[in-house]
Each structure stands twice: as structure tokens, then as C-alpha cells.
Amino acid sequence: MDTRVHNFSAGPAALPLPVLEQAQRELVSLPGLGMSVMEISHRGKVFTEIIESAKATLRALLRLPDNYKILFLQGGASMQFSMVPMNLLRGTGKPADYILTGVWGSKAIKEAQKEGTARTAWTGKGDGFVRVPKKSELDLDPNAAYVHFTSNETIEGVEFFAEPETGAIPLVCDASSDFLARPIPVEKYGLIYAGAQKNVGPSGLVVVIIRDDLVERVPAGLPSMLDYRVAVENDSLYNTPPTFGIYMVNLVAKWLQDTVGGLGKMEIINRKKAELLYAEIDRSGGFYKGHAAPESRSIMNVTFRLPDEALEKEFVKQAEAHGLSQLKGHRSVGGIRASIYNAIPVESVEALVAFMAEFRKGR
Amino acid sequence: MDTRVHNFSAGPAALPLPVLEQAQRELVSLPGLGMSVMEISHRGKVFTEIIESAKATLRALLRLPDNYKILFLQGGASMQFSMVPMNLLRGTGKPADYILTGVWGSKAIKEAQKEGTARTAWTGKGDGFVRVPKKSELDLDPNAAYVHFTSNETIEGVEFFAEPETGAIPLVCDASSDFLARPIPVEKYGLIYAGAQKNVGPSGLVVVIIRDDLVERVPAGLPSMLDYRVAVENDSLYNTPPTFGIYMVNLVAKWLQDTVGGLGKMEIINRKKAELLYAEIDRSGGFYKGHAAPESRSIMNVTFRLPDEALEKEFVKQAEAHGLSQLKGHRSVGGIRASIYNAIPVESVEALVAFMAEFRKGR
Numbered sequence A, B: 001m002d003t004r005v006h007n008f009s010a011g012p013a014a015l016p017l018p019v020l021e022q023a024q025r026e027l028v029s030l031p032g033l034g035m036s037v038m039e040i041s042h043r044g045k046v047f048t049e050i051i052e053s054a055k056a057t058l059r060a061l062l063r064l065p066d067n068y069k070i071l072f073l074q075g076g077a078s079m080q081f082s083m084v085p086m087n088l089l090r091g092t093g094k095p096a097d098y099i100l101t102g103v104w105g106s107k108a109i110k111e112a113q114k115e116g117t118a119r120t121a122w123t124g125k126g127d128g129f130v131r132v133p134k135k136s137e138l139d140l141d142p143n144a145a146y147v148h149f150t151s152n153e154t155i156e157g158v159e160f161f162a163e164p165e166t167g168a169i170p171l172v173c174d175a176s177s178d179f180l181a182r183p184i185p186v187e188k189y190g191l192i193y194a195g196a197q198k199n200v201g202p203s204g205l206v207v208v209i210i211r212d213d214l215v216e217r218v219p220a221g222l223p224s225m226l227d228y229r230v231a232v233e234n235d236s237l238y239n240t241p242p243t244f245g246i247y248m249v250n251l252v253a254k255w256l257q258d259t260v261g262g263l264g265k266m267e268i269i270n271r272k273k274a275e276l277l278y279a280e281i282d283r284s285g286g287f288y289k290g291h292a293a294p295e296s297r298s299i300m301n302v303t304f305r306l307p308d309e310a311l312e313k314e315f316v317k318q319a320e321a322h323g324l325s326q327l328k329g330h331r332s333v334g335g336i337r338a339s340i341y342n343a344i345p346v347e348s349v350e351a352l353v354a355f356m357a358e359f360r361k362g363r
Helices: A017-025 A045-062 A076-088 A103-113 A228-233 A243-260 A263-282 A309-321 A346-361 B017-026 B045-062 B076-088 B103-113 B228-233 B243-260 B263-282 B309-321 B346-361
Strands: A068-073 A095-100 A117-123 A147-150 A171-174 A191-195 A206-211 A301-305 A336-339 B068-073 B095-100 B117-123 B147-150 B171-174 B191-195 B206-211 B301-305 B336-339
Touching: A017 A243, A045 A068, A045 A243, A068 A076, A068 A228, A068 A243, A076 A103, A076 A171, A076 A191, A076 A206, A095 A103, A103 A117, A103 A147, A103 A171, A206 A228, A243 A263, A243 B243, A263 A301, A263 A346, A309 A336, A309 A346, B017 B243, B045 B068, B045 B243, B068 B076, B068 B228, B068 B243, B076 B103, B076 B171, B076 B191, B076 B206, B095 B103, B103 B117, B103 B147, B103 B171, B206 B228, B243 B263, B263 B301, B263 B346, B309 B336, B309 B346
Parallel strands: A095 A117, A095 A147, A147 A171, A171 A191, B095 B117, B095 B147, B147 B171, B171 B191
Antiparallel strands: A068 A206, A191 A206, A301 A336, B068 B206, B191 B206, B301 B336
């Protein structure tokens, strides 16, 4: 067995080790079955139990009200950038409001503009996407079909800790990189989507949580694969779903429930990890410079710069040599990004903080 | 380790055992990496090598001409039912021709009709989808944007062994259930797509092979995730692809190349397996009644009925007890379906044939 490294990948990101170990044990044959989970019909008894367990465990973790459905779809959050306006904007004659706090929200509005009128209700672009807006800054249209925001911008490390208030207008959220990181008041949302490859499972799967009344708004004539109503009516089995991915989501959700002890416990651990890192940034006397404004600092993606690019390169290189992997920032922002999703143990963060302290002492 | 059963699943289907064993060994950590293939950036060096190897091996297996691209997309063949007409029909003012030899082709034309004019160039529905058309039976429009056919209808077990002749009109093929089963003259095709979960890898991935001139026809303004041009320009990495699925495709393709010895060798084995089964059907004196007409008999999905449904139920039950798994026919057709994709060893087919002979002797 190879030694596992400290893995700070922004995604596809680290998975809980016990989950990987169970998947490994069962990869050639599910217990007593003589077949891999990848080799069985998605409509058979065994897989039905897996997908139902995944849904039930997510439902329990999120304390999901009865009037919400959980869907497992394909195409990642990027496909949702189009599916949301196809299903909820097309044909309404209304605009949709987008709150832009980073790269992903900016991509989402571009796709929405192909389907209808998508307005910028606020953008943080002017100051380089360093914070979320104050309530008073939002320019919301009272007639909007929905309001879209990105709860955590993975690239910039900018996170909302309170939902935008939209009254009766459905709130739609790209929660790809902080889904299941902490409890959220689901009843405030109309639709939540999250690419699995940060906190939920492997890439190639997106979890969608949709309130029943939004399903009823879906216009006729959409491509079947892009129609929320079809997905709901077929319980995510309109066609063959990514069965291995759903199996992994089930294992991750059970790990969160049984080993971690739920989203409240997960939040405590996640906040501790984030505080350790931001504390090192703050005591570095400006050597490490955090990208996000303090009140919007992500507890999932900690982004910072060093005094110059040569030092950043050296930092990443030496970190690798210390078993601290995938720390390079996104190419569009540069610098360093430490992604500390649910599966990253506190020990990994402590190892990184120790390295950071050591690295800056030498300068 | 559990004993593996003989797995005749129509999909998600059996994978080659050496592939599953390698995936199992490497699941927690790729050799020397300290991270699972599911935990690494899709833009990093390690995954880049995997996806490039998968493409190169498929290219070699298919002897793919230089003017074709290989794409790894999400949403399965069902998403292609819409993507093909969105990209190749929308805005052309032309019709598309569909040849219907079963359930999947019939689904494909329904999605195409949402995007434009899709004509039925031939349908086998009248006699229950038992055969492919003769050349003289095809009603092709000389002005068609493309001609679509389903090379193997998984549910009915009806397969084309020669491509429809369409002259200069691009030929589009849903090859989901016989892709890589035998060599094909790729140069006759404009576009080939195949859901991975039969012969190529786990579900959640679709392989698309597209000729360069078709990419140039793609209209502006499509959702980025549904735009072949975007996929080509980003080399299947517009967003996070199903990385584990692509890793598995690479292993399966290498198994085909190195262990089996290529598609020609694979065809010899596949034909032998099919002949063993059809021979038992033919010598059963009508006890087993094949669904497909002899000249259209699939070498991937062998479909047959027994004298009555009670016997069919008993057959499936006793087969399970003999370690012969997932033989029940699709709910829309009934009866028995033995799917004998690339990964099914001759020994599994021999075991099934022996069971079939034994089962009918008792009646």
C-alpha cells in the first residue's frame, strides 16, 4: 500500500479514506454478489437499494422537507448552468437575477443569457471577487423568475454564510463546493445543485435538490435528459445513471452520518480547519496575503498569495516534497489554494500550517 | 474474495476481470501517487496521461483516420439523442433521416423531432423489430442533414452487419451496444456515439467519435455543455469529466489491445459466443424461439422466448441458482436476453448453453 499524501485538490478532491477502502474491498464483487457494483442493472434490486439508501441518507443529513426531491444527474454543475434557465426561465417572459461572486457564477449567467433575460443583481468583479454582497447592495427584480447565487466560489475562496433574501422569488444555488459542509436552511431554497467531486463523491455526477412547485413550472418540449420533470417522474432513472458514482455518494453520505456524526459536527471540524489556516495567514505579517475579505472567507477553499510568483512556485514545489499535494491556485487567479473539503483531516491542515510557518521563516 | 458469477447483464454490463482487479489494486492510490484516480485534478499531469492514453488506444483499436476526434461526454446515449440534432439539424432547414430497428432508435427520433424535422426512413415496428432493412427498403431523403441508425438494438437483439449506404450524407450511429465488438469501417461514418456501460467502461460516460467537417457545422449559441465544438476545442475538458470512468475506459481499451489482441480477434471470440447460443436455440425444436430474424441476429444481445411466461420465470430463477445472472429480458419485450459483450468469456456462454440444454430436456 502506498502512503497517502495530504491532498488539497480543489476537485476532483480527496475522498474519505474509509470510503475508498470499502470501495476497494467491494470493487470486484459486492459482498456475496459475485459482481461489481459497476456490472449490475440500474433497475435491479441491489442497485435500487443503493440509490434509495443514498437518497435517504442525504435527506436525513440535510433534514430535507417532504416537498423537495433529490436527483442524481450527469454533466456536472456546468450542465445545470443551462438546465436551470431551460426549466425555470424559458417561456416565462420574466428575467432571472444572478449574483456574481466569482468565476462560476459568471459562467452560469452566460449560459442563462442563451435561454432568456439574465440580469446581474450584483457583481464583485470590480474588486476581483473578494467578497459577497451586503443585503443593501443587491439590485433584485421583484418580477424575477428566480435568483441565482454561488454559495462558495471555489476559485476565489469566497463564501456566503447567510442566504440572499429573496422573499417569494425562488432561490437557486450552485452549492458545488460547500454542499454538505455544514447545515443549511433548505426551506429557503427553491433549487440547490452540487457537482459531486468536492464533498460528495467522484466527478461525473451532480446532485440536484428541487422543490416540488418548481418541477411544476417546467415547460413542455425540453430534451428529455434536460427536463427536471422527466428526472423526477423517473426517479433519476430515465436512462442509465452513473451507478458507481451513486454508490460512492451513498458511502460518503453514510460516512458523514455515522462516522462524522452529521452536518453540525462536520461544520465544527471544517471551521476548525479553516481557522487554523487563516490564523497562519493573519500572523504571517503580510507574507501570506489572503484573497478573500475576512467576512467572506471560504471554509472550503483557502486562497492566498505570496510576495511574488517565484516564491509561489517554490512554495508549491517544496510543499509537494513534504507530501502536501495539489496546492497550486487556479490558473485564472494564481497563487495558492488549499481546498479543505469534508474529507480532509485536521492533521493534513496542521501539516500544511506547520509547513507554511517553516517556509516563511526562511525568508 | 467472492466467487464471480456468469454475468449476462445488458448494461451496466460485466467488465473484464483483469481490469476490475487492476482498478481494485489502485483504488486507494495510483502506484506511487498516494491519491486515488478519483482524487486528482483533471488538468494535472497524471490524469492528462490517462485520458491521452485512453484516446490513443481507442484510436489504434479503431484505426481511426486523422480527421476524426474522440470525445468523452456525459449523459449517455440518451443525451446524444438530443445533442446530435441540436448540433447537426438545428437551423439547417433540412430533414434528418432515422432508420428504426428497435426501442432505442425510436427514442432517438422522438428527441430529434423536438429540434427539427426527423423522418422515418424505415421502421421495423410493424413486425416487432426483428430485423434490419434491406437497402431497397430505405426511403432516404437526398437532402437529409444526416442519416441516423442504431447499429445494435440492445433490447431486441437486432444488429446491422453492413452500414446503410448514404453517399455524401453523413451517417450517424448509436453504437452503444456493439462498439468495439468488431472492426468497423469508420471512414463511412460522420459520427458514432456509444454509452460506455456495455463494452467500454462504467455507466456515466459516452464516447463520441466525430468527423472534423461535422464539427464545423455546429450552429452558434448552443449550451456549452451540449456543443460539440466546445467539447472538441477543450479536448473533452470543458468542465470536470467523469475521471474514474475515463480511467476505466483506458484500462478496458488496453485489455482489448494487449490481452485480446485487437478488434479482429475480439470479433472471432464474439462470433463464437453468439454461434454457441444461437445453435442451442436452433436445435431446441422450437422450445427456445429466437426473437431476431437469422440474418439480423445480434452477436451482443441474444434474445429468445420460451413456450410461456411461467417457464421463462422458472428459467431465470433456475439459471440464477446455477450462477447465471441477469438473464431476464427487457420489460418491453419480455422473454430472455443473454448479453454477451466483449468481457463475457466463452466459458460463461458454454455454461449457459449447457444449462439451456439441461433445462429443456426436463420438459
